Amino acid sequence: MGTKIQPRVPRGMRDLLPQKMLQRQYVIGKVENIFQRFGFEPLQTPALELRETLMGKYGDDAEKLIYDAKHREGKEDLSLRYDLTVPLTRVVAMYPELVKPFKRYQIAPVWRAERPQKGRYREFYQCDADIVGSKSMLADAEIVTMIYTVLQTLGFKSFVTKINNRKILTGIGQYAGVPNEMLGGLYRAIDKLEKIGADGVREEMTKSAIPANVVDKMIDLVSIPPDNFGELRERLGDLPIATEGLGELEQLATFLGDANVPRANYQFDFAMVRGLAYYTGPIYETVVTEPKIGSLTGGGRYDELVGLFSSQSIPTTGTSLGIERIIDVMDELAMYPASIGKTVTQVLVTVFNRDLIGASTRAANALRAAGINAELALDAEGLGKQLKYAAAKAIPFALIIGPDEAAAQKATLRDLTSGEQTLIPQSELADAVKLKVKS
RNA sequence: GUGGCCAUAGCUCAAUGGCAGAGCGUCUGACUGUGGAUCAGAAGGUUGCGGGUUCGACACCCGUUGGCCACCCCA
Numbered sequence: 001m002g003t004k005i006q007p008r009v010p011r012g013m014r015d016l017l018p019q020k021m022l023q024r025q026y027v028i029g030k031v032e033n034i035f036q037r038f039g040f041e042p043l044q045t046p047a048l049e050l051r052e053t054l055m056g057k058y059g060d061d062a063e064k065l066i067y068d069a070k071h072r073e074g075k076e077d078l079s080l081r082y083d084l085t086v087p088l089t090r091v092v093a094m095y096p097e098l099v100k101p102f103k104r105y106q107i108a109p110v111w112r113a114e115r116p117q118k119g120r121y122r123e124f125y126q127c128d129a130d131i132v133g134s135k136s137m138l139a140d141a142e143i144v145t146m147i148y149t150v151l152q153t154l155g156f157k158s159f160v161t162k163i164n165n166r167k168i169l170t171g172i173g174q175y176a177g178v179p180n181e182m183l184g185g186l187y188r189a190i191d192k193l194e195k196i197g198a199d200g201v202r203e204e205m206t207k208s209a210i211p212a213n214v215v216d217k218m219i220d221l222v223s224i225p226p227d228n229f230g231e232l233r234e235r236l237g238d239l240p241i242a243t244e245g246l247g248e249l250e251q252l253a254t255f256l257g258d259a260n261v262p263r264a265n266y267q268f269d270f271a272m273v274r275g276l277a278y279y280t281g282p283i284y285e286t287v288v289t290e291p292k293i294g295s296l297t298g299g300g301r302y303d304e305l306v307g308l309f310s311s312q313s314i315p316t317t318g319t320s321l322g323i324e325r326i327i328d329v330m331d332e333l334a335m336y337p338a339s340i341g342k343t344v345t346q347v348l349v350t351v352f353n354r355d356l357i358g359a360s361t362r363a364a365n366a367l368r369a370a371g372i373n374a375e376l377a378l379d380a381e382g383l384g385k386q387l388k389y390a391a392a393k394a395i396p397f398a399l400i401i402g403p404d405e406a407a408a409q410k411a412t413l414r415d416l417t418s419g420e421q422t423l424i425p426q427s428e429l430a431d432a433v434k435l436k437v438k439s
Numbered sequence: 440g441u442g443g444c445c446a447u448a449g450c451u452c453a454a455u456g457g458c459a460g461a462g463c464g465u466c467u468g469a470c471u472g473u474g475g476a477u478c479a480g481a482a483g484g485u486u487g488c489g490g491g492u493u494c495g496a497c498a499c500c501c502g503u504u505g506g507c508c509a510c511c512c513c514a
Contacts, residue, residue, distance in 0.1 A: 275512065412472095
């Protein structure tokens with residue numbers, strides 16, 4: 001062998017070592033649980049999609065970030081999936097026999113060639129839940145309710161799901177009379193209202209070459225406080241598209257009230273914008289106030305997307321939870337329950353010497369049969385070393401069967417946290433250990 | 440994609456341009472039935488990588504890769 005290869009992972013991607021994986025599995029398990037409780041069912045799709053499946057759906061800016069993954073000698077142009085939404089619409093178009101409304105969730109990695117940063121990776125997991133085949137605002141309300149339930153279950157306290165409607169944004173654009181190709185700049189400036197204030201937005205709009213008279217109208221409009229439907233209706237009432245959007249949000253508000261989602265956890269924010277091109281109706285985005293890490297969830301209604309793959313379009317709404325950011329916030333705020341340890345092993349069964357390998361193996365298997373995660377020490381090289389190993393791995397208990405215990409048909413259970421030891425008859429081993437381990 | 444900060448032992452960090460160090464961790468022993476305490480000792484480095492300046496570079500210059508931060512955008 002010549003010079004060694006530097007062990008590295010691709011930029012923006014990472015290994016997830018066991019301790020991290022235990023935390024992730026906890027979070028993903030909770031999320032999956034809630035998804036199922038709302039009647040969503042699992043779906044899996046390939047990591048690679050045909051390039052043509054992905055292109056033309058997200059907008060130019062987003063599509064620059066799509067990874068190509070064509071094989072050297074392959075005949076198909078392939079790309080790594082950019083999100084889970086477009087694959088879903090592809091599935092819906094391919095299997096028209098799926099019973100509607102089709103409610104599916106998918107928890108899987110997606111890839112985006114962005115410049116990495118904290119809370120932003122090139123390979124990351126998304127947790128999506130969508131309802132295909134219902135145009136009712138009740139579907140949107142279910143999505144927002146579920147977002148609330150997930151975050152609340154994970155222990156989040158101060159978070160707000162902001163809700164707006166693409167139709168209102170379109171209305172704002174019409175009201176301002178800005179040409180279509182400038183709408184992007186307009187929306188982007190509006191989106192920054194909270195971050196940079198009205199003056200900042202004014203500056204931003206001027207930079208985007210939006211006429212001065214329009215800018216003033218915009219600032220006025222966008223400065224309408226959240227939840228103030230009346231004021232907005234007064235201004236945009238002449239525009240059918242805006243009226244329609246407002247009507248939808250009012251219905252949504254009623255349904256959220258029915259669902260008892262706490263008023264503090266959602267807000268109708270007419271300045272909230274989402275970048276993806278395919279949204280057509282209500283849009284949502286959840287932010288936490290404590291560590292500023294961007295949005296934890298994002299989603300909305302995209303009634304026309306399925307239509308790009310099929311002769312008929314199907315109304316669809318859904319959300320994507322940013323599991324990576326949720327995990328980052330939970331790390332920062334130490335939100336994991338004590339029950340997720342650093343290891344899955346509950347008991348290390350030590351091996352006193354070669355002659356007692358059999359006794360320890362039988363004990364380990366008895367524990368395993370009783371549903372206890374038991375690890376058998378693999379080298380009989382001294383009790384001290386084995387206990388040190390247990391401590392290093394944060395295994396909470398060690399079982400010791402030395403000559404004395406073996407002769408008396410007993411075993412010693414040592415609590416590595418307190419140092420307390422109990423002598424247990426081998427006949428009652430599993431039950432006695434179970435009691436100790438669970439407490 | 441644009442701009443800035445950073446990269447030295449497994450980890451956290453030192454070292455006026457002049458012999459690359461400390462703390463923690465790791466390993467061994469004091470302790471042949473007990474880890475986390477104490478003591479003694481040991482291992483561990485091409486200073487991210489490639490060039491350049493210099494008698495001499497961890498330090499200065501250029502490039503490159505990666506991490507972080509602010510934009511852009513977004514989960």
